[in-house]
Each structure stands twice: as C-alpha cells, then as structure tokens.
Amino acid sequence: MSRVLVPGLKILPRTEIRKRRELPLEGSVVVEVGQNVTSDQVVAEANVPGELFILRLPERMGIESFEVIEGMKVKEGDEVQKGDLLCEHSGLFGLLHTRFQAPESGTIEFIARKTGHVGLRLPAKPITVQAYMAGVIEEVDAGKGCVIVNKGTFIQGIFGVGRECTGHLHVLPVENNHEVQPSDIPDDVRGALLAGGARYTLEALRVAEERGAKGIITGSIDDSVLAGYLGYELGIALTGDEDVAMTLIITEGFGFLALSDHIRTLLDAHNGKEASINGATQVRAGAIRPEIIITSTEGLEHLSDTSDEEQGLRVGGEVRIIRVPYFGKRATITELPHEEEQIDTGAHTRVLRAKLSCTEEIVTVPRANVELF
Amino acid sequence: MRTDKDNLKTVLVTDCGSTTTKALLFQKTSEGWRKTCRGEAPTTVEEPVADVTVGALNAFTEIQEVSKRTLLSGDEVKAPFQITTADNASHGIDLYLSTSSAGGGLQMMVTGIVPQMTTESAERAALGAGAIVLEALSADDKRDDHEQIERIRHLKPDIVLITGGVDGGSVSHVEEMAELILAASPRPRFGNTLQLPIIFAGNKDAAEEVSRILADIAQVSVVENIRPTLEVENLGPAREEIHEFFLTHVMSHSPGYDKLLSWTPVPVMPTPAAVGDMVSGYAKRQKKQVLCADIGGATTDVFSVFKNEEGKDVFNRTVSANLGMSYSVANVLLEAGADRIKRWLPYEIEESEVRDRLRNKMIRPTSIPQTKEDLWLEQAVCREALRLSLEHHRSLAVGLSGTQKQKGISDIFSQRTNRYQLVDMMKLDLVIGSGGVLSHAPERMQAALMMLDGFELTGVTEITVDSIFMMPHLGVFSSIHPEAAEEIFVHDCLIHIAHAIAPVFPSGISNGKEILEIRAEGKKIGVVVAGEVMTIPLKEGVEVELELVPLHKKVDIGAGIGSTLLKRITPGLHGLILDGRNRPLQDTSFSVENQQHVYQSLGVS
Numbered sequence: 001m002s003r004v005l006v007p008g009l010k011i012l013p014r015t016e017i018r019k020r021r022e023l024p025l026e027g028s029v030v031v032e033v034g035q036n037v038t039s040d041q042v043v044a045e046a047n048v049p050g051e052l053f054i055l056r057l058p059e060r061m062g063i064e065s066f067e068v069i070e071g072m073k074v075k076e077g078d079e080v081q082k083g084d085l086l087c088e089h090s091g092l093f094g095l096l097h098t099r100f101q102a103p104e105s106g107t108i109e110f111i112a113r114k115t116g117h118v119g120l121r122l123p124a125k126p127i128t129v130q131a132y133m134a135g136v137i138e139e140v141d142a143g144k145g146c147v148i149v150n151k152g153t154f155i156q157g158i159f160g161v162g163r164e165c166t167g168h169l170h171v172l173p174v175e176n177n178h179e180v181q182p183s184d185i186p187d188d189v190r191g192a193l194l195a196g197g198a199r200y201t202l203e204a205l206r207v208a209e210e211r212g213a214k215g216i217i218t219g220s221i222d223d224s225v226l227a228g229y230l231g232y233e234l235g236i237a238l239t240g241d242e243d244v245a246m247t248l249i250i251t252e253g254f255g256f257l258a259l260s261d262h263i264r265t266l267l268d269a270h271n272g273k274e275a276s277i278n279g280a281t282q283v284r285a286g287a288i289r290p291e292i293i294i295t296s297t298e299g300l301e302h303l304s305d306t307s308d309e310e311q312g313l314r315v316g317g318e319v320r321i322i323r324v325p326y327f328g329k330r331a332t333i334t335e336l337p338h339e340e341e342q343i344d345t346g347a348h349t350r351v352l353r354a355k356l357s358c359t360e361e362i363v364t365v366p367r368a369n370v371e372l373f
Numbered sequence: 374m375r376t377d378k379d380n381l382k383t384v385l386v387t388d389c390g391s392t393t394t395k396a397l398l399f400q401k402t403s404e405g406w407r408k409t410c411r412g413e414a415p416t417t418v419e420e421p422v423a424d425v426t427v428g429a430l431n432a433f434t435e436i437q438e439v440s441k442r443t444l445l446s447g448d449e450v451k452a453p454f455q456i457t458t459a460d461n462a463s464h465g466i467d468l469y470l471s472t473s474s475a476g477g478g479l480q481m482m483v484t485g486i487v488p489q490m491t492t493e494s495a496e497r498a499a500l501g502a503g504a505i506v507l508e509a510l511s512a513d514d515k516r517d518d519h520e521q522i523e524r525i526r527h528l529k530p531d532i533v534l535i536t537g538g539v540d541g542g543s544v545s546h547v548e549e550m551a552e553l554i555l556a557a558s559p560r561p562r563f564g565n566t567l568q569l570p571i572i573f574a575g576n577k578d579a580a581e582e583v584s585r586i587l588a589d590i591a592q593v594s595v596v597e598n599i600r601p602t603l604e605v606e607n608l609g610p611a612r613e614e615i616h617e618f619f620l621t622h623v624m625s626h627s628p629g630y631d632k633l634l635s636w637t638p639v640p641v642m643p644t645p646a647a648v649g650d651m652v653s654g655y656a657k658r659q660k661k662q663v664l665c666a667d668i669g670g671a672t673t674d675v676f677s678v679f680k681n682e683e684g685k686d687v688f689n690r691t692v693s694a695n696l697g698m699s700y701s702v703a704n705v706l707l708e709a710g711a712d713r714i715k716r717w718l719p720y721e722i723e724e725s726e727v728r729d730r731l732r733n734k735m736i737r738p739t740s741i742p743q744t745k746e747d748l749w750l751e752q753a754v755c756r757e758a759l760r761l762s763l764e765h766h767r768s769l770a771v772g773l774s775g776t777q778k779q780k781g782i783s784d785i786f787s788q789r790t791n792r793y794q795l796v797d798m799m800k801l802d803l804v805i806g807s808g809g810v811l812s813h814a815p816e817r818m819q820a821a822l823m824m825l826d827g828f829e830l831t832g833v834t835e836i837t838v839d840s841i842f843m844m845p846h847l848g849v850f851s852s853i854h855p856e857a858a859e860e861i862f863v864h865d866c867l868i869h870i871a872h873a874i875a876p877v878f879p880s881g882i883s884n885g886k887e888i889l890e891i892r893a894e895g896k897k898i899g900v901v902v903a904g905e906v907m908t909i910p911l912k913e914g915v916e917v918e919l920e921l922v923p924l925h926k927k928v929d930i931g932a933g934i935g936s937t938l939l940k941r942i943t944p945g946l947h948g949l950i951l952d953g954r955n956r957p958l959q960d961t962s963f964s965v966e967n968q969q970h971v972y973q974s975l976g977v978s
Contacts, residue, residue: 346815
C-alpha cells in the first residue's frame with residue numbers, strides 16, 4: 001500500500017525517519033551517538049550574542065566627539081553593570097558637569113574615535129534545541145547539531161503555519177468532509193493535536209486555541225479564515241515563524257476539500273499517540289512542506305516498509321486532480337498519451353485520461369494538474 | 374576557444390537558472406546568425422548533486438542529440454568541448470558562454486544617507502548590475518539601532534554596497550552606517566569562512582575611516598563616489614566592482630561554478646545583467662525607447678531605456694521581488710486586491726473563489742489552467758503584476774536635472790534634487806514581454822492585451838514577446854559579437870505581435886465619438902473610436918508609413934495635442950490594435966459586459 005504524492009508530497013505509513021537538529025550558531029551538542037532521546041529532550045545548546053546598543057554619546061551628552069573620547073571611563077572589552085559611569089565631562093571651568101551611565105549591563109564592544117559612539121553589547125542569551133522527535137542519536141556534528149533516527153509514519157501536508165511542536169493526536173469523531181464547528185471541539189484538548197474534518201470555521205479555531213490545543217491537522221482552509229486566524233494576509237508561501245498558539249497543517253488545499261481517506265486511516269491508527277508537527281512551508285526550489293511525524297508503527301504491521309522515492313504516473317494509478325474544473329476530485333489513470341494534446345485553453349501540453357471516482361466519467365487532464373495518490 | 378568575432382561560427386550558451394539550465398546553440402548559417410538548437414535540463418546546484426555543471430552537461434547532451442553535432446569531448450573536468458577546426462567544421466564549438474541566476478541570483482544590501490538620493494542611487498547601481506536588493510537602509514531609518522542590526526544580521530547578503538555623502542560632504546552619517554554593519558556582522562550566504570565583500574562608493578573623505586571600521590569583518594573595496602555631487606550620478610565604477618565580486622566571491626563559491634568558470638574565456642554574467650545589456654544595446658543601436666518585463670513565478674524584472682532631458686539613453690532595471698505568477702501570486706492578490714484582478718474578467722466569479730484559486734496556485738505552482746476561465750484569471754493577475762511592477766519601476770527610474778538649473782534655497786534645506794520620471798509611455802517605441810504567462814499564452818493576442826492593459830500603453834507602441842526567454846543568452850553573446858546577437862534577437866527571439874495605437878484625450882469626449890483617423894500610404898484604413906477597441910490587419914513584415922490624424926483638437930497620439938503623427942512601422946502578426954479607452958483606465962469603466970466586448974473585439978476567445 002505504498003502511496004506517494006508527486007511532485008514532492010509524501011505519505012509514508014512505515015518508514016525510517018531522520019531529523020537533523022541544528023544550532024543556529026556554534027554551541028555544544030549534549031547527547032551522544034546511540035543515546036535514546038525523547039521529543040522534549042534538549043540535544044544542543046548555545047549562547048546567542050546579546051543585542052548591541054549604539055550609544056550616541058556626543059548627542060546624549062551635548063558635547064563634541066573628541067570630548068567624549070577624552071572623558072571615557074571604560075575601554076573596549078570592559079564589562080560594565082547598569083548604572084556604571086561610562087563617560088564624564090566637565091566644561092566651562094568645571095561649572096557644567098555631564099555624566100553618562102550604562103543604561104544596561106553588558107560589554108563595551110567598540111568606541112568610535114571619530115563619531116564618539118559607543119557600542120554596548122548586552123549579555124548573551126542561552127538557547128536550546130530540543131529533539132522534536134523521539135529516537136536514537138545516529139550522528140553528532142560537534143558544536144553544530146545531531147541526527148536523530150526512528151521508525152514511524154511520515155506525512156507531508158500541502159501548506160501550514162506555525163512552528164514545530166509535539167502533542168498527542170486527538171482525532172475528532174467527524175466525517176472527512178465535515179466543516180468543524182465550535183461544538184465539535186471537546187472541552188479537554190489541552191496539549192492535543194486535533195485531527196480531522198474538511199476544514200475549520202474561524203470560531204472553531206478560536207475555541208480550539210482557548211481550550212489549549214497545540215495543533216490542527218485538517219483537509220483545507222478558507223483563505224479568509226486563515227487571514228482571520230493570523231490577523232493578516234499571507235503574501236508568499238514562506239511560513240513557519242508565525243506568532244500563533246496553534247500550528248496549523250492542511251493536507252489538501254485552500255477552499256473546501258475533504259481530508260483524504262488515506263491520511264485519516266493513518267491518523268486513526270495513531271490516535272492518542274505522541275506526534276511531532278511543523279507548519280513551516282516554503283514553496284520554492286528546495287521546497288519545504290509541513291510535516292506530521294508519529295514515531296510508532298504499532299497497528300500498521302500489515303503494511304510493508306516504504307521508502308520516500310517518488311513514483312511516476314502509470315495506468316491504473318490513483319491521482320488527485322489539483323486544478324479546476326475537476327479540482328479536488330480523485331481519479332484512476334486510464335491512458336497516458338505520449339504526444340501533446342490541445343486543451344480547452346488552446347495550449348498544447350502533455351495530458352492523461354482518468355476515470356473520476358465520483359461519477360466514473362473519463363476526463364482529460366494536463367499531467368501538470370495531478371498528484372499521485 | 375575563440376573570442377574574435379570574425380572567426381566565430383558556432384557558439385554554445387547556457388543560462389543556469391534556479392530550476393532549469395537552458396542551453397542554446399547559435400550558428401552562422403547561409404541566412405545569417407540563427408538559433409539552431411535548444412536543450413534544457415534541471416539545474417543541479419542543490420543537494421544531492423550540488424554541482425551546476427552536471428545540469429549543464431545534461432543540457433549539452435540534449436543539444437548534441439537533437440542537432441546531431443558532436444559537441445562534447447568526454448573530458449568533463451578540464452575541457453568538455455570539442456573545438457571546431459578548419460578540417461573538422463561539422464564538430465564542436467568555437468566558444469562557450471554562460472549566465473547564471475541559480476541559487477537565488479546575486480543578493481545585495483545597500484545603504485545610503487537620504488532615501489531619495491544616495492540610497493536610491495545605490496539601489497540603481499545594484500539592480501543594474503543584476504542584483505536583488507534585499508534591503509535598502511538609510512541613515513534616517515526610523516527603526517531603533519538594534520532593530521536595524523537584527524535585520525542586517527538576518528539577511529545574509531552576498532555583497533553590501535555602502536554609499537552616502539557627496540564628496541566633501543557628510544562623513545559622520547556614513548560612518549554610523551558602517552558601525553551598524555560592524556555591529557550586525559552579517560555573514561555572506563556562500564563560503565562561510567570568507568569575509569563579507571563590502572563596496573564603499575560614498576564620500577571619498579569617509580573611505581579611510583569606513584575601511585578601518587569594517588576591516589575585521591569584511592573585505593572592503595573602495596570605488597569612486599556613486600554621487601560625487603547632488604546632480605551627478607556615477608554608477609559605473611560601483612556596478613563594475615559588483616560584477617567583479619560576483620565572480621570572485623559569489624560565483625566561485627557556488628557548487629560547481631569553479632569548474633563552469635574554467636570552461637569559458639568570458640566572465641559568467643548574472644542573468645538579469647545579461648538581459649539588461651541586450652535591452653540597452655538593442656535600444657541604442659535601433660534608436661528606440663524600450664520597456665521589457667520578465668514576469669516569472671516569484672519575481673517580475675522590468676528593464677527600460679528612456680531618454681533623459683539631455684537626450685541621452687538611460688537604462689534602468691527594477692525587480693519587484695514578490696510579484697509573480699506562482700510562488701508570489703497571492704502577493705499580487707494582496708497588493709492589488711481581488712476587485713482589481715476581477716475587473717479584467719469577462720465572466721462573473723465570487724471573490725472567495727478568486728482568493729482560493731490563487732492560493733491553490735501558490736501552493737501548487739506547477740499546475741496550469743485547463744479552462745478558459747481559469748486561464749483568463751491568471752492573465753488578469755498578470756495585468757495587475759505588470760501594473761504594479763511598472764509603478765515600482767517608475768519610482769526608481771528617475772533622471773537628475775543638470776547643474777545648469779538653479780536650485781531654490783528651500784531645495785537646499787530639504788536636500789531635494791530635481792528628480793524627474795524617465796518613464797514616458799507616450800514616447801515608448803517597443804515593449805517586450807517575457808516569462809511563461811506572456812511567452813506561452815495560447816494566443817499571441819492574449820499576450821498583447823495583457824501588456825496593453827497592464828502597462829496602459831499610450832501613443833504608438835510595438836508589442837512583442839520573447840519567444841523562449843533567449844535574452845540572457847543573447848546578452849552575454851552581445852558582449853563578444855553584438856551584431857550577431859542582434860540578428861538572432863530580431864529573427865528568432867522577438868515575436869512581433871502588433872502595434873498598439875492608444876490616443877490620450879480629455880474625459881469630456883464621450884464614448885462612441887471618432888477621435889483619430891489612421892491612414893496608410895495616404896489612404897484611410899480606420900478610426901479610433903472613444904471607448905472602443907478594435908484591430909486592423911496589415912501585411913506582416915511589410916514596412917508601411919502611418920499617418921495618425923487627431924479628429925479632435927485635444928487628442929494626443931504622441932506628436933503633441935491635436936498634432937498629426939507620421940510613423941513608419943513594420944507590422945507584426947496582428948497589424949494594429951486601436952485602443953480608444955482613455956487613460957488612465959478608470960475602475961468605473963469596467964464591467965463583465967465591457968470586458969466581453971473587449972475580448973470579442975480583439976478576437977480573443
């Protein structure tokens with residue numbers, strides 16, 4: 001039952017999953033090869049340099065830059081505490097006395113001779129990188145990161161928003177073509193990743209957030225609901241850093257599209273288990289799609305192991321059509337003509353013929369407008 | 374390899390794009406220089422291959438198979454090509470050239486002091502050199518220092534261009550910008566062990582101090598001031614230095630480019646710089662004012678050559694980074710609004726449907742329209758992307774008045790210069806459309822209509838499309854053999870669709886009134902009617918003299934209000950498009966019925 005989406009999207013029930021966990025700057029990796037880790041375990045840590053404040057002393061003290069240099073009480077590299085005297089100047093025979101104290105604790109990074117400006121670097125902030133996915137450390141790149149490996153289910157969505165998070169899967173008892181309403185959200189969903197339905201109303205998203213859900217996995221979303229939830233409209237498909245309480249992953253597209261039966265079956269099999277999800281999406285060369293990872297194959301023993309190699313189009317293969325007039329419909333390929341054909345727009349392109357699963361009608365569709373299913 | 378143009382007969386050129394590497398074979402045939410073969414393959418700069426030459430060799434192999442000409446030697450490391458010799462003229466090539474925009478092209482950050490002066494000049498220099506400007510910072514930026522520093526650090530530019538201050542002017546503001554960059558210490562995108570390349574093209578009095586401030590974190594190169602006085606802009610030295618850094622720092626550290634660079638005796642050019650060279654060279658030789666738009670999936674590049682007040686050709690390029698037809702299609706929706714997109718459609722559609730369809734295009738960028746309605750929706754988006762990118766281009770394509778003009782005391786205090794817009798659509802001779810939505814429109818008239826509407830062409834303008842985006846190849850070839858490049862440009866690259874005739878007239882002239890008479894070789898062949906659009910077929914490729922006679926004293930077709938214009942043209946596929954819709958096009962004049970009428974009048978089905 002190996003099914004792969006082309007181009008790019010993957011639904012792999014039983015596969016080997018590798019996640020590279022990297023620090024944004026050099027630090028230390030705190031795990032060893034062979035070590036078991038949980039998803040919330042810290043695997044690497046580093047110190048991010050603090051913000052740099054440029055203190056424009058001549059303007060702030062009302063004196064010339066050379067007078068600032070003459071009056072400096074600290075030198076480059078000195079550590080200072082908030083309130084420490086940085087510069088002092090006496091003018092007009094000592095009648096005018098000005099002083100400048102450090103507004104924050106930090107280190108003097110530079111003193112510009114010509115401008116009299118002083119760079120004050122605030123203390124470094126510690127950051128940590130968590131495992132995100134439970135598994136075994138397979139590789140350590142000293143000071144930079146590590147690779148975690150495990151076996152489980154890997155599902156790519158088509159679009160998402162929000163950062164990576166982990167929680168327990170909670171599949172809602174609703175049909176795949178159901179629009180999820182506030183009344184469908186159970187009272188106790190704290191920490192849960194809610195899954196199911198064709199799409200959510202804005203009110204349902206807000207209720208899920210209020211009740212503590214950490215993520216949503218559903219078939220589709222209305223453009224205006226997404227804008228309402230984010231508080232602004234997205235311009236380009238480059239996401240993952242949104243300041244939202246719940247990570248949101250859609251598997252089919254925008255509008256009203258039922259969650260696919262295949263994904264629902266996998267989610268049902270993993271209901272209640274821990275999952276790791278990430279909404280980051282980048283629809284460009286080197287594309288990134290949102291992901292759902294469940295590091296368990298329990299209940300899926302009847303399925304064979306799958307690789308993530310892409311498959312091509314073949315007669316008999318199931319496809320999903322991704323463009324009007326058959327947008328969202330499923331079909332089975334019946335013919336793959338070799339030559340280009342003219343389509344309704346007047347363009348010449350390579351096509352396929354497929355039988356729609358809903359009406360059994362055989363339709364002609366550009367090959368660019370299907371995904372293997 | 375040969376670089377003397379008199380001995381060239383077979384030239385292979387590639388453009389290594391972000392997704393596809395396109396190879397073209399140019400050959401001197403009995404009919405002159407022609408494009409004789411084309412091959413393409415996916416670009417291979419990303420993992421797991423991470424070597425641009427693999428994709429290039431695949432494209433060469435395709436050309437070799439199609440052309441039946443043996444090009445490759447088998448030595449892929451040092452000398453992959455067979456070189457044509459006198460006794461072996463049917464094999465090999467004389468010269469290999471390439472352009473590149475792989476890996477996101479050349480990405481720069483520029484700084485200046487005043488946004489509409491040095492910062493703007495810096496932007497023009499970077500864009501003209503083929504870069505994408507990630508950020509243009511000015512000394513009067515309203516953000517806090519730490520916010521600016523955070524932004525700079527986040528950018529990872531390939532090159533930073535620092536400008537500011539006329540020679541002998543402000544020093545401290547320029548040094549403050551250098552301090553900000555020092556504080557941010559941005560890392561270059563490629564070659565983590567390298568120092569960031571920084572070009573200083575500001576007040577010469579600040580050069581030494583700026584170099585000192587940045588010495589520990591960057592390789593600083595000082596060139597002539599980009600704005601030595603308020604009235605003079607000197608972009609050349611900065612642009613040349615950008616190209617030099619592009620080759621030595623950006624290209625040579627991209628995967629496989631060290632090998633690619635060794636294959637060609639001519640420097641690899643950034644793709645947009647090559648297109649710019651082709652456009653500006655053609656405009657200069659043909660004495661035409663030209664506008665060229667390349668609308669891609671993520672960005673729209675606009676190139677123009679217009680004459681300034683002194684009558685000199687001025688080239689400009691802008692990149693609208695988030696206006697495109699797939700990855701950025703939702704941003705066109707965001708910037709233009711659904712209503713402005715819908716106004717071009719000859720059918721009714723709900724706004725929510727427009728929004729969802731465009732979002733789905735964004736997340737599945739390789740899908741194509743299957744129905745006419747869906748095609749027209751994409752073409753409506755294209756019109757808005759063209760309109761917005763031209764607006765952007767107008768704002769940056771400005772001329773600076775000469776020193777002979779007196780400046781008032783208020784100008785001095787406000788540091789205002791005599792800027793004026795160079796883009797004058799009435800004087801535009803030729804518009805070139807490029808990119809899939811224009812080049813591959815199922816009907817050429819659809820492409821013409823997109824440009825007519827999106828740019829709101831006025832006067833007499835020839836409308837063309839680039840058949841297969843050949844301009845990068847021709848641009849780099851023109852650096853060796855400009856005449857041959859132009860011959861191919863005219864014969865194989867440009868598709869001449871039609872000449873648009875769009876008079877401008879006062880709003881008081883009501884729809885239905887005849888406003889301009891068209892005569893060809895002295896005979897009346899048609900009239901422009903206010904509010905109407907129509908075509909007049911003419912024999913393709915046969916030169917004809919048009920006489921355009923205003924039928925109302927306030928109608929302007931380019932020779933001045935009420936004056937007759939004489940113009941020699943060589944008609945394209947569809948002759949003349951007479952456009953009586955007044956400019957600017959008003960939202961109130963749009964309706965589904967009107968659009969249906971426009972489509973039918975032009976035979977767009």
